[in-house]
Amino acid sequence: SSELTQDPAVSVALGQTVRITCQGDSLRSYYASWYQQKPGQAPVLVIYGKNNRPSGIPDRFSGSSSGNTASLTITGAQAEDEADYYCNSRDSSGVGNWVFGGGTKLTVL
Amino acid sequence: QLQLQESGPGLVKPSETLSLTCTVSGGSISSSSYYWGWIRQPPGKGLEWIGSIYYSGSTYYNPSLKSRVTISVDTSKNQFSLKLSSVTAADTAVYYCVIAAAGTNWFDPWGQGTLVTVSS
Numbered sequence: 001s002s003e004l005t006q007d008p009a010v011s012v013a014l015g016q017t018v019r020i021t022c023q024g025d026s027l028r029s030y031y032a033s034w035y036q037q038k039p040g041q042a043p044v045l046v047i048y049g050k051n052n053r054p055s056g057i058p059d060r061f062s063g064s065s066s067g068n069t070a071s072l073t074i075t076g077a078q079a080e081d082e083a084d085y086y087c088n089s090r091d092s093s094g095v096g097n098w099v100f101g102g103g104t105k106l107t108v109l
Numbered sequence: 110q111l112q113l114q115e116s117g118p119g120l121v122k123p124s125e126t127l128s129l130t131c132t133v134s135g136g137s138i139s140s141s142s143y144y145w146g147w148i149r150q151p152p153g154k155g156l157e158w159i160g161s162i163y164y165s166g167s168t169y170y171n172p173s174l175k176s177r178v179t180i181s182v183d184t185s186k187n188q189f190s191l192k193l194s195s196v197t198a199a200d201t202a203v204y205y206c207v208i209a210a211a212g213t214n215w216f217d218p219w220g221q222g223t224l225v226t227v228s229s
């Protein structure tokens with residue numbers, strides 16, 4: 001079982017805004033990071049830290065956090081954003097281990 | 110920019126030990142403050158962190174796998190490796206090697222991944 005909880009599936013109409021959430025106690029202490037994974041490909045980091053995008057990630061991707069919930073927002077979703085999205089952070093043990101959410105399948109309608 | 114490439118057998122028999130190597134290019138594995146780690150993904154399922162080794166040698170393992178996992182670094186070859194013992198079909202997965210910079214929580218970059226199937 002995962003210490004970070006994500007909705008299994010979310011859908012959004014083309015061009016609309018969608019929020020994907022990640023919940024867990026450790027998120028009160030650590031920022032979540034977000035990864036996009038398309039079929040047959042390795043995950044790609046899209047958001048890290050408070051709200052940072054690696055080079056090459058479109059600015060329609062943004063991150064936020066409140067309490068035990070982190071969110072990935074895609075403003076103006078595009079067809080190419082259809083993918084699986086995973087959050088990750090440190091766990092709540094204090095040892096420093098990492099943990100992933102179960103993933104959210106985003107469908108762009 | 111650091112790049113990672115996994116290598117190792119694609120087929121392992123049940124009860125045997127899975128061994129994978131990750132070759133680092135674009136920088137020295139011994140001169141950088143990084144966590145060198147492994148993540149796996151069973152077919153059709155989510156990502157699971159297996160463990161990481163700090164450049165100083167400290168290791169961190171997923172508690173659910175800790176009894177079977179060993180991660181080590183070979184500075185002479187600029188590689189780090191994963192050994193997972195007593196494998197079963199449940200260990201069939203794509204295995205990724207990853208980097209996390211010291212003081213961060215995120216993994217970047219990732220290797221392309223390598224599929225390991227456990228079957229007799």
